[in-house]
Amino acid sequence: AxxxxxxDSHVSVSEGxxxxxxxxYSSSYSPSLFWxxxxxxxxxxxxxxxxxxxxxxxxxxxxxAEFKKSETSFHLTKPSAHMSDAAEYFCVVSxxxxxxxxxxxxxxxxxxx
Amino acid sequence: EAQVTQNPRYLITxxxxxxxxxxxxxxxxxxxxxxxxxxxxxxxxxxxSMNVEVTDKGDVPEGYKVSRKEKRNFPLILESPSxxxxxxxxCASRGNSSxxxxxxxxxxxxx
Numbered sequence: 514a515x516x517x518x519x520x521d522s523h524v525s526v527s528e529g530x531x532x533x534x535x536x537x538y539s540s541s542y543s544p545s546l547f548w549x550x551x552x553x554x555x556x557x558x559x560x561x562x563x564x565x566x567x568x569x570x571x572x573x574x575x576x577x578a579e580f581k582k583s584e585t586s587f588h589l590t591k592p593s594a595h596m597s598d599a600a601e602y603f604c605v606v607s608x609x610x611x612x613x614x615x616x617x618x619x620x621x622x623x624x625x626x
Numbered sequence: 627e628a629q630v631t632q633n634p635r636y637l638i639t640x641x642x643x644x645x646x647x648x649x650x651x652x653x654x655x656x657x658x659x660x661x662x663x664x665x666x667x668x669x670x671x672x673x674x675s676m677n678v679e680v681t682d683k684g685d686v687p688e689g690y691k692v693s694r695k696e697k698r699n700f701p702l703i704l705e706s707p708s709x710x711x712x713x714x715x716x717c718a719s720r721g722n723s724s725x726x727x728x729x730x731x732x733x734x735x736x737x
Contacts, residue, residue, distance in 0.1 A: 556728035616668040
């Protein structure tokens with residue numbers, strides 16, 4: 514069975530400081546993992562994906578995530594937050610066939626000027 | 627432009643009145659799926675389709691129907707909507723080994 518836990522429902526950072534959004538997963542198989550971002554009144558946009566290649570994955574807009582199998586984690590980071598990063602972020606796991614996707618409950622990121 | 631298009635963006639209806647939310651993609655993707663998003667619950671998969679005439683239940687299929695008569699279209703049908711189906715709905719598609727592409731969502735209110 515697959516599941517995703519996003520450890521923080523809300524994160525608030527100051528502009529220019531690092532961002533850390535935490536995600537733990539549970540999977541019976543070697544998972545595919547994703548981070549998506551949702552801006553207000555918009556659909557979800559892919560930030561990055563892990564599919565068993567390099568454990569450090571770089572995405573768009575300066576985001577990256579590290580797959581740690583021993584910790585079953587896939588935390589999202591960014592060195593310096595920008596005002597435009599304020600949004601809802603979802604960690605997602607899919608089972609091997611890629612037909613079913615399991616979403617975390619989301620983390621709302623606020624960036625303070 | 628590659629996109630997933632949902633219509634309508636907003637819909638208010640009454641209990642029991644059948645409705646359809648349309649979804650169309652122009653990327654020739656075989657896989658399409660529907661999700662509902664509720665506060666504190668994230669997105670939950672309703673139905674998915676791996677190809678024309680092939681559909682399967684996701685985690686929360688009760689009260690919903692889908693059809694896949696053509697590759698590009700995957701409508702979501704609520705035969706008898708109820709207030710607990712008030713939600714934000716997303717359609718998504720993907721090609722082989724590619725991530726999901728999402729539509730902009732349909733906000734449904736059932737009174």
